[in-house]
Amino acid sequence: MSETTDTAAGGRRGGRTVSKSTPDEVMGLACGLPLTRSVLRSVVADATPGQLGVPADLFRAENASRMESRRARLIRSAGFPCVKGFDGYDWGMASFPADWGREQLMDLGFVDRAEDLVLYGDVGCGKTHMAIATGMLACERGMPVRFFTASSLVMRLRRARDENRLDAELRTIGRARLLVVDELGYLPIDIDGARLLFQVIADSYEKRSVVFTTNLEFGRWGEVFGDGDMAAAVIDRIVHHGRIVRFRGESYRNSHSLMK
Incomplete structure (x- = not known):
């Protein structure tokens, strides 16, 4: 041999x-x-x-x-505020569209298709938890994600503009496959901030998925943007490639409060 x-x-x-x-x-x-x-x-x-x-x-x-x-x-x-997954998540307060449900949410096909998601409804019913868990799932599957509250995103954009680096900041945000904008409508945004927020949303259209959490129905989004036409333009983009998950029920925080 x-x-x-x-x-x-x-x-x-x-x-x-x-x-x-x-x-x-x-x-x-x-x-x-x-x-x-x-x-x-x-x-x-x-x-x-x-x-x-x-x-x-x-x-x-x-x-x-x-x-x-x-x-x-x-x-x-x-930039998640905390770590939350879908293990133990209470799905009972979330109402999905008839042709789209939990499985479609968790397979993240909507992210691949750059579709949007609006988590709308009562306070304390699991909207932010669902948004974080969805973002965590995307990260685990190798997708870049950015999480902001609406107010923190506006402040970040305003600071970048004032420091003459807005374009660079928009490019950084634009690297995400999934963008989460939490608490839209919870705090007032002036017209200047609304224009900056609109810039991010318009730039994301058909390029990346945006998940919004809000307690305001579409008819009141003009209050957020301070301009009915701007709100209509945002809604038009979201509705074109988006879905709404509605939340109803007693606040989880209230039902589990120690102050009883």
Whole structure:
């Protein structure tokens, strides 16, 4: 037989010298040495099935580590106020459209299609929780997400404009696949802030999904934007590629309050 199996002391296998190495030596060789396809192809071609197990395990572990690091990085950069998932979520107060429900929400197909979602209804019924959980799910699947309250987004945009970096800020926000605008209508926004908010919404149209949470019906969005025409333009874009999930019920915070 031409193949030598004495690899422990350093032999030859398939024309390639196989040497015994220590773990520290392997770690030293691996640091700062990204593999090229040509080298990897050559090594794999000469390896036996048994020898392929170790690098296969290595690459699986590396891919898993990179995916986990990316998920953690996306969650950190999203700006969620807290960590909330769908485990234990109370779906009873959410009313979905007839042709679109929980499964469609959680498969995130609407994000792939750059469709919008309005979570509308009573205070304390799970709108923000659903928005955060949806954003967390998107991050776990490798999608960039940004989360803002409407007022914090306006303040961020105003500060960027005053510092002559509004375009850069809009580009940063625009890298998200999913944008969450929480508490739209909870705090008043002046006309200047409304124009900045409109700029983000208009720029997102058919490019990325926007999830809004609000306790205001569409007919009152003019109060938010201070301009009926601007509100109508926003609503027109949302309705074109969007859906409404309605929330009704007693506030979770009130029902679980210690002050009884």
